[in-house]
Amino acid sequence: MDLLEYQGKQLFAAHGVAVPGGEVAATVEDAVAAAERIGYPCAIKAQVLIGGRGKAGGIKIAADGTQAREHAEAIIGMDLRGPRGEGPFRVERVWVEGGSAIAAEYYASVILDRGEKKLLAMVSAKGGMDIEAVAAEDPGALVKEHIDPTRPFTGAAARPIVDAAGLAEDVRDEVAEVLAKLAETAMAEDATLIEVNPLIVTEARDVVALDAKVTIDNNALYRHEELAAIDAESVADPQEAMAREKGLTYVKLDGDVGILANGAGLCMSTLDVVAQAGGEPANFLDAGGGSKAEAIVDALTVIASDEKVTAILFNIFGGITRCDEIATGIVEASRQLELAVPLVVRLDGTNSEEGLEILADASLADLHQEKTMLGAARRVVELASHPPAGGWD
Amino acid sequence: MSIVVDNDTKLVVSGLTGREGSFHGLRNRAYGTYVAAGVTPGKGGQEVEGVPVFDSIREAVEQEGANTSMIFVPARFAAPAIDEAIESGVHTVIAITEGIPVLDMLRTYWKAREAGVRLIGPNCPGVLSPGKANVGIIPAHFFDPGEIGVVSKSGTLTYQIGSELKQAGEGNSSIVGIGGDPIIGSDFIDVLKLFEADPETALIVMVGEIGGDAEERAAEFIAAEISKPVVAYIAGFTAPPGKQMGHAGAIISGSSGTAQAKKEALEEKGVRVGESPTETAAIAVEVLRS
Numbered sequence: 001m002d003l004l005e006y007q008g009k010q011l012f013a014a015h016g017v018a019v020p021g022g023e024v025a026a027t028v029e030d031a032v033a034a035a036e037r038i039g040y041p042c043a044i045k046a047q048v049l050i051g052g053r054g055k056a057g058g059i060k061i062a063a064d065g066t067q068a069r070e071h072a073e074a075i076i077g078m079d080l081r082g083p084r085g086e087g088p089f090r091v092e093r094v095w096v097e098g099g100s101a102i103a104a105e106y107y108a109s110v111i112l113d114r115g116e117k118k119l120l121a122m123v124s125a126k127g128g129m130d131i132e133a134v135a136a137e138d139p140g141a142l143v144k145e146h147i148d149p150t151r152p153f154t155g156a157a158a159r160p161i162v163d164a165a166g167l168a169e170d171v172r173d174e175v176a177e178v179l180a181k182l183a184e185t186a187m188a189e190d191a192t193l194i195e196v197n198p199l200i201v202t203e204a205r206d207v208v209a210l211d212a213k214v215t216i217d218n219n220a221l222y223r224h225e226e227l228a229a230i231d232a233e234s235v236a237d238p239q240e241a242m243a244r245e246k247g248l249t250y251v252k253l254d255g256d257v258g259i260l261a262n263g264a265g266l267c268m269s270t271l272d273v274v275a276q277a278g279g280e281p282a283n284f285l286d287a288g289g290g291s292k293a294e295a296i297v298d299a300l301t302v303i304a305s306d307e308k309v310t311a312i313l314f315n316i317f318g319g320i321t322r323c324d325e326i327a328t329g330i331v332e333a334s335r336q337l338e339l340a341v342p343l344v345v346r347l348d349g350t351n352s353e354e355g356l357e358i359l360a361d362a363s364l365a366d367l368h369q370e371k372t373m374l375g376a377a378r379r380v381v382e383l384a385s386h387p388p389a390g391g392w393d
Numbered sequence: 394m395s396i397v398v399d400n401d402t403k404l405v406v407s408g409l410t411g412r413e414g415s416f417h418g419l420r421n422r423a424y425g426t427y428v429a430a431g432v433t434p435g436k437g438g439q440e441v442e443g444v445p446v447f448d449s450i451r452e453a454v455e456q457e458g459a460n461t462s463m464i465f466v467p468a469r470f471a472a473p474a475i476d477e478a479i480e481s482g483v484h485t486v487i488a489i490t491e492g493i494p495v496l497d498m499l500r501t502y503w504k505a506r507e508a509g510v511r512l513i514g515p516n517c518p519g520v521l522s523p524g525k526a527n528v529g530i531i532p533a534h535f536f537d538p539g540e541i542g543v544v545s546k547s548g549t550l551t552y553q554i555g556s557e558l559k560q561a562g563e564g565n566s567s568i569v570g571i572g573g574d575p576i577i578g579s580d581f582i583d584v585l586k587l588f589e590a591d592p593e594t595a596l597i598v599m600v601g602e603i604g605g606d607a608e609e610r611a612a613e614f615i616a617a618e619i620s621k622p623v624v625a626y627i628a629g630f631t632a633p634p635g636k637q638m639g640h641a642g643a644i645i646s647g648s649s650g651t652a653q654a655k656k657e658a659l660e661e662k663g664v665r666v667g668e669s670p671t672e673t674a675a676i677a678v679e680v681l682r683s
Binding site: 002049084086112114115117118119149150186187190192193217218219220222223249251253261262263264265266267268269271272273274275276281284286317318319320348349350372373374 | 468469492493494495496497499500502503518530531532535545546547548549550551552553556573575576600602603604605606607610626628629630631632633634635636637638639640641642643646652668669670671
């Protein structure tokens, strides 16, 4: 789960990392009132999960109340896209924050390095810009050091990284402390990524986190009540919310071919094979191991509620999952939901013959059986892109 | 031979008295795996279908000679259970449990490394050496004994490929599910090393997916250290950045971890990469017979 900037900053503040004071607002009136309390100049910052918000027009500085209103009106409700085309995300909330007198912009982060199985601390004197570009153009400017998992990572332990990054002498101790606190935050809050860009030095020589990018490990939410609450309210997409309620692993995509498979790997592979056949997947849905009929009804309910879906592919390879259970679920779901789109079903593995018999006996309209994964992918793409003569009704 | 589990495996199952643990533990025994003991704290002295249950893994090691541990306990208790196994005297720990916090696994990973214990998983289907032993949840009937070693981040995808190999008349030396989490005990490279040294393995199929750089690292390692042919498959070409695809590790962050980058890294080192599970199995059969 990714935190919004202000949520990340609240986490920083709780762990002793300095952040500018601010307030979150969901309406123009609230944003203006917050700006009046905070004073001018202040920053109005769109709270969406993309990088490059400033360039996209999602961050503006207000010098007075009139500007605060103008900016809040422009930003709240706008659709922002990330630098890699992510989104669009609608801005539901802004963070109104006191202006900072910036003397220098640095970069600091602590991320989980999967390959090395350690946390990796990174620091650069070149903050405030795209750090991947900095790393590509001037690799020496980004200092990286793994954190020894067997020793406490204190400010003293962080100091050599800060020295190597060539920051201003007078703030090195303080930046090292911040780095140690970021690592402490990661470990205490189960964050797999904490990035501060920029980490600023103010004209008063204070070190302050001006931005916050934080990713929390979903597997650990059970031991972080407040973060779990943020996660629960962060799902905006209606299908994703419905899937979560039913305990299904579902990801919404842009296409029109609904997909259900068992197992994350097989499901990803099914998306790929459908794309190779010329189709566009509408979703990822892993029915999980040992799926029962009821879970299949739930899954089909979620997939079919996406209006873009024009055909659905079931790709099941039964291991622990029994194909007869899946078939029973398909039959039940078809009766309950009155599906308006064709279903392509490929059942293989445990009890596949029994499953195929159940489907044949039910003689469902618009159900197409295929023996292989590739055959099923081709068939569903054909059905999705060629509506029947009378239309979909 | 075969790798990780075989006729010498003496298994102790943590969570044997639970629903999943007993179902799969007994299934493993029915396959021919020697299930020496179960462990559930507070239930020492009980039996599950003739398998003695102990309070601790160490007791199972001392009294029944267990050398391999399988972890089937719920996620929030799993990391301590793995730690217990690491310290118990077994040489191999296979963790099936899904959903363990990643920073817990980070600490546990280093404990296993320091103790010299082989850890497979977590969030994996286990290891099957056809005709010898099955530890975990891999449905054994899709796999025959043979010469192809399989190492995979994904369960069902492996069953799919195994089933296609079987239909083509080929079998497997061992199938190792390494798991789809960001931090896993054994990576592709660890398992590739074992297959390279295993005289019964003639060819290796590697099944990867988006996220991390384990496939890219494996590509480098294959070029430098592996003399046997390797055929690969990568899942997740259509996955968008920033979305987690089921497995906790399957997420493209920034510009790295894409399926395309992994495919290119492998092909650059001479590893053939199948477009689909079906094509991957077909390439493996073709290379094996050439």
